[in-house]
Amino acid sequence: MLSIRSISRSFKGHQALEDVSFDVRDGLMTGFVGANGAGKTTAMRIILGVLSPDSGEVLVDGRPVTADDRAQFGYMPEERGLYPKMKVHEQLVYLGRLHGVSSARAAARADELLEQLGLTERRDDKLESLSLGNQQRAQIAAALVHEPTALVLDEPFSGLDPMAVETTLGVLRDVARTGAPVLFSSHQLDLVERLCDSLVILAHGQVRAAGTREQIRAAHTRPEWLLETDDAGFVRGIPGIEVIDFDGGHVRFAADSDAHADRVLREALERGTVRSFAPSIRPLTEIFQEVVR
Numbered sequence: 001m002l003s004i005r006s007i008s009r010s011f012k013g014h015q016a017l018e019d020v021s022f023d024v025r026d027g028l029m030t031g032f033v034g035a036n037g038a039g040k041t042t043a044m045r046i047i048l049g050v051l052s053p054d055s056g057e058v059l060v061d062g063r064p065v066t067a068d069d070r071a072q073f074g075y076m077p078e079e080r081g082l083y084p085k086m087k088v089h090e091q092l093v094y095l096g097r098l099h100g101v102s103s104a105r106a107a108a109r110a111d112e113l114l115e116q117l118g119l120t121e122r123r124d125d126k127l128e129s130l131s132l133g134n135q136q137r138a139q140i141a142a143a144l145v146h147e148p149t150a151l152v153l154d155e156p157f158s159g160l161d162p163m164a165v166e167t168t169l170g171v172l173r174d175v176a177r178t179g180a181p182v183l184f185s186s187h188q189l190d191l192v193e194r195l196c197d198s199l200v201i202l203a204h205g206q207v208r209a210a211g212t213r214e215q216i217r218a219a220h221t222r223p224e225w226l227l228e229t230d231d232a233g234f235v236r237g238i239p240g241i242e243v244i245d246f247d248g249g250h251v252r253f254a255a256d257s258d259a260h261a262d263r264v265l266r267e268a269l270e271r272g273t274v275r276s277f278a279p280s281i282r283p284l285t286e287i288f289q290e291v292v293r
């Protein structure tokens, strides 16, 4: 597990991070979200040791991170940094070797990643001849070629078409399945909501919410249900229920407990047809806007 503990960092009097703490748990995909300038890249650079914090520390499994740990991390920086004139496969092998992997192992892993990411046909082309989306895929392969023990990716999905997003997602999930913690930043909240096990929401250099989707939802919403029936007006008279939205046969309500919500369902069934009855799940985008305010 990667733990970020009480990290602060300022640039010329501007506080980019203030007492930031969060965990990136093993085997989970953790999404890192926040508006432009919230401090995500700064935090990622500190995790990788590219930048030092003014105070605070990064821990690996509860002990301070070492240079050897960091050499085993996979990192996709905001400023993409591959060699434009070098061939894709050759470059991946070279990067793998820099991380201490044997040529044979790096070549095999590069082949595997290029296949998974749909780049096999471009393996012997120079990076600069690839489209931007394909260069991005090569960047992802570069972060993974040495079979990292932890993965930190700055906006890995930006610029990818929907198919490439799914492919990349599959590849990252495979890495998480090996037990590695995976942290990635993204501005695509719908994507984060769908694919993250856990997330950290940053605003103005501070953590505003962190945890699993369910924990964040639970902390920022009351349980609500949606009922569609012939006439939902009766719901107003049931104790322990607060009607939030009502429109003839459609009602959204908050209930003091599951038992109260069950009572609504039973009564609706006794009265007539129930077209649907389900918990109302608050979209993450709504919670995000509320917590970053």
Ligand SMILES: Nc1ncnc2c1ncn2[C@@H]1O[C@H](COP(=O)(O)OP(=O)(O)OP(=O)(O)O)[C@@H](O)[C@H]1O
Residues within 6 Å of the ligand: 011, 012, 014, 016, 034, 035, 036, 037, 038, 039, 040, 041, 042, 043
């Ligand atoms: N090297 C630097 N020198 C001066 N200011 C910096 C530096 N790096 C970051 N900052 C400032 O720190 C703040 C946080 O920036 P950071 O890049 O970490 O945000 P971010 O959340 O990654 O934003 P984005 O989503 O736009 O990439 C910003 O106000 C930025 O201008």
